[in-house]
Amino acid sequence: MFAPQFDYYRAGSVAEAAALLAEHPEAKLLAGGHSLIPLLKLRLAAPSALVDIGRIDSLRSIREESGTIEIGALTTHSELASSELLRSRATALAEAAGMIGDPAVRNRGTIGGNVAHADPASDLPAVLACLGAEFRVTGGNGDRSVGASDFFEGLMSTAIGEGDILTSIGIPTVDSACGSAYAKFAHPASRYAVIGAAAALVVDEDGSCTCASVTLGGLVPAPVRATAVEEALVGTRLDAAAIASASGLTGDALDADDVLGDVYASAEYRRSVAQVWVQRALSSAAARCG
Numbered sequence: 001m002f003a004p005q006f007d008y009y010r011a012g013s014v015a016e017a018a019a020l021l022a023e024h025p026e027a028k029l030l031a032g033g034h035s036l037i038p039l040l041k042l043r044l045a046a047p048s049a050l051v052d053i054g055r056i057d058s059l060r061s062i063r064e065e066s067g068t069i070e071i072g073a074l075t076t077h078s079e080l081a082s083s084e085l086l087r088s089r090a091t092a093l094a095e096a097a098g099m100i101g102d103p104a105v106r107n108r109g110t111i112g113g114n115v116a117h118a119d120p121a122s123d124l125p126a127v128l129a130c131l132g133a134e135f136r137v138t139g140g141n142g143d144r145s146v147g148a149s150d151f152f153e154g155l156m157s158t159a160i161g162e163g164d165i166l167t168s169i170g171i172p173t174v175d176s177a178c179g180s181a182y183a184k185f186a187h188p189a190s191r192y193a194v195i196g197a198a199a200a201l202v203v204d205e206d207g208s209c210t211c212a213s214v215t216l217g218g219l220v221p222a223p224v225r226a227t228a229v230e231e232a233l234v235g236t237r238l239d240a241a242a243i244a245s246a247s248g249l250t251g252d253a254l255d256a257d258d259v260l261g262d263v264y265a266s267a268e269y270r271r272s273v274a275q276v277w278v279q280r281a282l283s284s285a286a287a288r289c290g
């Protein structure tokens with residue numbers, strides 16, 4: 001199937017991309033193309049123009065600066081998965097990126113495109129929400145930094161407005177007493193998340209949990225925090241019994257009307273087994289607290 005006709009512009013800088021978007025309000029940004037091109041071919045989108053940002057090198061980096069790991073929007077899933085900095089300080093993100101699709105998808109797909117597309121079955125939104133990410137946006141509505149709870153507005157909907165460009169994502173750095181992990185029930189063909197669970201835990205010197213963040217994706221329109229699970233973990237020693245008991249509260253985070261279902265896995269099924277993936281993510285995260 002062929003994409004509908006569109007004009008093509010290649011931007012050499014963020015400023016140039018912003019100017020092109022202002023000039024062509026119906027244009028779409030093109031990053032890795034692994035979500036947008038299929039949409040065009042299926043005729044689910046027909047923008048008059050594409051603004052290719054794929055060669056703006058300044059948007060491709062992972063660096064630590066003043067308490068934040070700043071990740072450029074064009075950083076590919078492969079680069080996330082192989083980053084030593086992320087593997088040690090934001091393990092869940094590197095782990096999730098390494099589980100995306102197949103090598104071809106990981107080599108082309110970008111973190112910015114993944115979160116801007118906001119497919120509920122994507123892996124990175126839940127992980128970034130769990131890690132307390134801030135999304136840096138520039139363009140039509142000025143420069144701003146948006147927290148995950150405001151960034152992901154719903155099914156394939158984000159705070160990125162017309163003329164906006166997501167430039168980077170910041171994650172607060174954590175110390176070695178923190179552990180994070182991502183576990184997913186992957187669709188066997190696409191590897192998209194049927195259920196995804198991200199967990200980040202902090203322990204004190206005695207091994208007691210002082211802070212827990214648990215987020216679910218895949219089965220809901222936008223990432224949701226499992227606050228009952230988080231609260232049940234704080235003060236425990238994160239042993240198998242405490243994790244199993246807290247994971248049992250996963251259903252509290254899921255509004256039955258919001259849980260997604262399809263021919264592959266019904267909403268009832270996803271809702272009932274989500275706690276298994278939460279338990280797996282928590283067990284791995286707890287083992288990494290050190």
Ligand SMILES: Cc1cc2nc3c(=O)[nH]c(=O)nc-3n(C[C@H](O)[C@H](O)[C@H](O)COP(=O)(O)OP(=O)(O)OC[C@H]3O[C@@H](n4cnc5c(N)ncnc54)[C@H](O)[C@@H]3O)c2cc1C
Pocket residue numbers: 028029030031032033034035036037038073074099100101102105108109110111112113114115116117121122123124160164165166167190191192193
């Ligand atoms: C076979 C296959 C399997 C996949 N499996 C998985 C999986 O298991 N898990 C998973 O999470 N994903 C999966 N994906 C999706 C993949 O991760 C995509 O690469 C990603 O969702 C989109 O990134 P992209 O760089 O390709 O974006 P594009 O396709 O180029 O763009 C996607 C959307 O984001 C917008 N956009 C892109 N960059 C920006 C920016 N910087 N600022 C503002 N808007 C922007 C575009 O305008 C477009 O609307 C799969 C894709 C395929 C084809």
